[in-house]
Amino acid sequence: MMKLINMNETAETNFVCDFCNKTFQREQSIFKHMCETKRRVSEKDNAGNRIAFQCWLTFYQKNTNARKPKTYLDFVKSAYYIAFIKFGNYCVDVNAINIARYLDWLLENKISVDSWTSDQVYNRYLIYYLREEDPLDAIARSIETTINLAEPDNIKAGDYLRYGSKNRICYKITLGKISPWMLFQSVSGIEFIESLDEGLQRMIFDYINPELWSIKFLRNKDSVKQVKDLLKQAGY
Numbered sequence: 001m002m003k004l005i006n007m008n009e010t011a012e013t014n015f016v017c018d019f020c021n022k023t024f025q026r027e028q029s030i031f032k033h034m035c036e037t038k039r040r041v042s043e044k045d046n047a048g049n050r051i052a053f054q055c056w057l058t059f060y061q062k063n064t065n066a067r068k069p070k071t072y073l074d075f076v077k078s079a080y081y082i083a084f085i086k087f088g089n090y091c092v093d094v095n096a097i098n099i100a101r102y103l104d105w106l107l108e109n110k111i112s113v114d115s116w117t118s119d120q121v122y123n124r125y126l127i128y129y130l131r132e133e134d135p136l137d138a139i140a141r142s143i144e145t146t147i148n149l150a151e152p153d154n155i156k157a158g159d160y161l162r163y164g165s166k167n168r169i170c171y172k173i174t175l176g177k178i179s180p181w182m183l184f185q186s187v188s189g190i191e192f193i194e195s196l197d198e199g200l201q202r203m204i205f206d207y208i209n210p211e212l213w214s215i216k217f218l219r220n221k222d223s224v225k226q227v228k229d230l231l232k233q234a235g236y
């Protein structure tokens with residue numbers, strides 16, 4: 001008898017939310033239903049969420065011995081979910097350069113999760129990363145940036161440092177989108193730096209610190225030659 005009643009009950013409430021186990025009598029109700037877990041899962045394909053999940057996986061692998069592969073649902077239920085989503089969205093907002101490397105750097109430097117979305121921290125990383133990255137990656141990104149900047153102004157990309165907006169170029173330098181590799185190893189780059197007023201020079205100083213970069217160039221003569229030739233051929 002008891003069994004029958006139970007069966008009737010299940011028959012009436014046969015729509016169960018997979019995420020919170022809440023039951024519904026009508027399909028329409030479960031369709032409209034939204035709980036925190038369901039909402040989190042529904043946002044999984046957002047750019048920030050994808051970054052967050054990848055970074056969380058890396059973080060998880062580095063900090064635990066667990067072998068079992070983790071799913072998106074594990075991520076959604078983890079205590080770090082919100083922190084990593086904030087981080088992912090931050091990376092999208094600032095168009096962060098080499099996010100995987102940024103995460104490694106944050107972990108190596110034992111920077112607390114609360115500070116992962118601080119502009120100050122990101123800038124510290126960026127200044128470090130610009131000096132460490134492969135010169136050809138730096139040049140590829142810088143050329144791409146000048147192509148995008150030059151297009152609406154009808155200027156040749158190779159001429160952008162000559163005729164483009166100085167403010168816009170300086171801003172891109174502070175975002176790491178135009179590298180000191182381009183600025184110091186091209187004719188137009190050097191002319192550009194020399195033409196800046198004191199305010200703009202101050203704005204970009206930490207990113208292009210000439211003293212530190214000249215030491216780096218001395219130690220990497222082969223790369224310098226390669227980059228110089230490449231930029232010259234491209235008209236920079």
Ligand SMILES: [Zn+2]
Nearest residue numbers: 017019020035
């Ligand atoms: Zn639910």
